[in-house]
Amino acid sequence: MERDLDISLFGRLADAFGPQLNVALPAACSVRQLRELLAMKYPELAELMRSSRVRACIGDSIVSDDHLIGPREQVEFFPPVSGG
């Protein structure tokens, strides 16, 4: 069963396609698989999506690439942050 997943992009990740994407997600998809799916679908994002410097966040917590995306979860991707 596929489902629609809302994805929020921040910083330079939003340069090419804006801050929101919606993709059809296969059942039992991990963050790693989502990164690859986005990299294939949006070649402009491929390098960043495959970078370990870009972190995935679900429910306000950073998650590992092994995390299986739950049915009601939304995913945010963060490039490196910097204040000051």
Next chain:
Amino acid sequence: MTSIIARLQQADLDAAAEFDALMREAVGDGAIVTFVGVARATNKAGEAVDALVLEPHPKLTQLSLDQIAADGATKFDVSRVMVVHRFGSVLPGQPVVFVGTASPHRRAAFEAADYLMDRLKTEAMFWKREEGPAGSAWIEPTEADYRERGRWE
């Protein structure tokens, strides 16, 4: 009990007013240290910068400031920790961040301020870009920033 202020604001940052407030509150402390980070007028290549733009996360930016300030308060013998950070568009010459610490003795106040800035540079949840006549460029922490952060591990 350390007093902690961690404030995120879009409005201009009045560093002198923040200092005055800290000075007023830090009664009995022997040392106050402050740091002000200011938006630069040129980028690393020496080209003009019109504005530094800091994009925040709707929730996590404030939480990151709270966490960094709380860690500074725990790690050092300080009685007050202040972090005031702007988001949005900051013009060259304007303050981006104000860090203030107060302590009975100077060493802890110096070290806490240094620590807070190293954490803010690498962990405060902002996406930062410089806008200029040549366009817009994202700014990420440098290797030196990460090294400085690593000194406190």
